[in-house]
Amino acid sequence: MSAHLSLELKKMLRDKGLVFWTLLLPIFFIVIFASIFGNQSNTTSLSLHVVVTEPTTLTAPFIEQLEYIDSIDLEQIETTNSATELLESGEISTLLEMNGEQLTLHYDDSQQDTAGALYGIVDNVSQHLHLQASQQNVSNYVDDEATTEEWFAAPFQLEAVSINEQSVDAITHIVPGYAVMFTFFICISMVSSFLKDLRQGMVSRLATSPKHPLHYLLGKWLAFIVVVMLQIVILLGFGWLVYDVQIGNLIAIFTLSLFLSMTATAIGLLISVAVRSENSGIAITQVLALGGAIVSGLWMPIEFMPSFVQQASVFFPQYWAHQAFLDVMASSGTILSILPSLLILLVFTTVCLAIALFLYPRFLRDAA
């Protein structure tokens, strides 16, 4: 088995295509997406344009209250155009029209989520102003400010607490996301390598040697595991060095990388012994790697996905690997906290390996 392992590693060192797929392309993607999303803060601002058509005494305090809210990026505009014209021009997506005591929130239908959030905030500010005015009136009437404050005190105290010890930004999501996605591209190199051996007669030649045929299969598998491990280490290392991404618990990250390498290459092994042509192998890999990346939330957080996609994601090893990476890197997870993900990756590995071993005799017959 060591003969195959060392031979494959020597071959891979000289394989420029492998270096491109495993390292250069993922680094390129990380850099591109980090440039696009890297400057965004975690707190999302909601853009709100306000137009006052008929002011009242409460208009100014109302706008002042809205401006205090961090999550609102407010801009007051003066225009003679109608709200519909402004929204249809695409210049703005939400508009609050203040016509006397009448407030109207106009919104583009594609911004329903934003409009819903803004509606809640505007309504809240309106209620707050109403409460302030009521509290002032009651206070004047009873002439007891302390008692009035007690009467008008909020029944609940709301506090927001982040579960992350380190700050989690978009890059902390991007780096492990692309590392996980590109590990599955190893399947292309595996298919290519196995089918080349088959075509050139190497498999049948090795069948005449005293070594058991499993040495060939497992030797090659081990070599690809080593390559994927190196790939993950280099990509995470790149994130750490260039973007200061937190790596977290090293033992957990190493174990997770090993399990992910085993899973990706076991799938590669299965595709390699199952397909009859390189094109089929590439097609299956593309569907698995890109489809799995989208569904598993490697490109954008899984929470943004429709619920059926979120439900489907649990059937993809990418989801479990990515969630475990985020757990360790963003939430200071340990090997114990990612144990369920590790076990699921192990199940994927075992199932794929078992099917590959079942199909291997057919692969050997094709070689003869």
Add this chain to the structure above:
Amino acid sequence: MITIDQVSKSYGKKQVLHNVSLTIPEGSCFGLVGPNGAGKSTLLKLITMILSADRGEIMIAGESTQRNSVKIKRQLGYVPQEICLEETLTVEDNLKFFSQIYNVPSAIHKERINHVLKTIQLEDRRKTIVKQLSGGMQRRLNIGCTLLHDPMLLIMDEPTVGVDPNSRNEIYNVVKTLIKSNKTVIYSSHYMEEIEKLCDLVCFLNHGEVIDMDSPQTIKQNNTTKAVEVSLQTNDLKHFQHLGEPKETKNGYVFSTDDPLRLIQQLTTTMKEQSLDVTHLQMVTPSLEDIYLQKTGQSLSEEGQS
């Protein structure tokens, strides 16, 4: 000694080998001849245990290939028709890999690699990347990779296919060296001249059946239909009608006969009587290829070029 006893093999409904029985003595060079589809490669794959026979048994040095495959494989070297090398690695890397595959002890693997490089005449190419070697050199390395464990039985499936005449001669020299070292060699080829030069025994295979097997000399003796070739300055053959129907060749005409001396006498008498000038007259001995053509109706050389 290799004994092949009543071996048959089919691919689906197509029978490729039908009750093939052969005996190959130890230390001999055994030539396997036949056109594409004759069953040569299948027979070699059965001997090398890449395939299993549907019926019959193959014994190598007294061991059955079905029961003692690992023991036999330690003594077997197979040179496939394809060049099975890692072309992005060096000559030495390839030899190292195969020395590990054939369990050559690490204490002697350097010595074995040096010996093999000398045998295949690639000592000065040790560090060369395989894809930078010529086709002939790659073929020699393809042979070299099977010599590392010093096998007693060498099986070569068309080792000279697709190489130029110079490279073919270099490969002949390598194979001759191996034959001299008392190895049993099974050599499959389209090229009859290779078989005549190298082999002690020849087996004609056609449509999965053995149609003749003996030494090249004995096959020639047993199958020679003697003939006389004559070149005349005229194309008028009416004077020779009583001597039979001649076959036209590039040198003139060939008359088949069981008694060539008597035919020559008849030819010279006729030429003297008719005052015909003769430019060339000789007895013809058919080649192995002519005999194969005679027996099967198929030409090997045309197949070989395809």
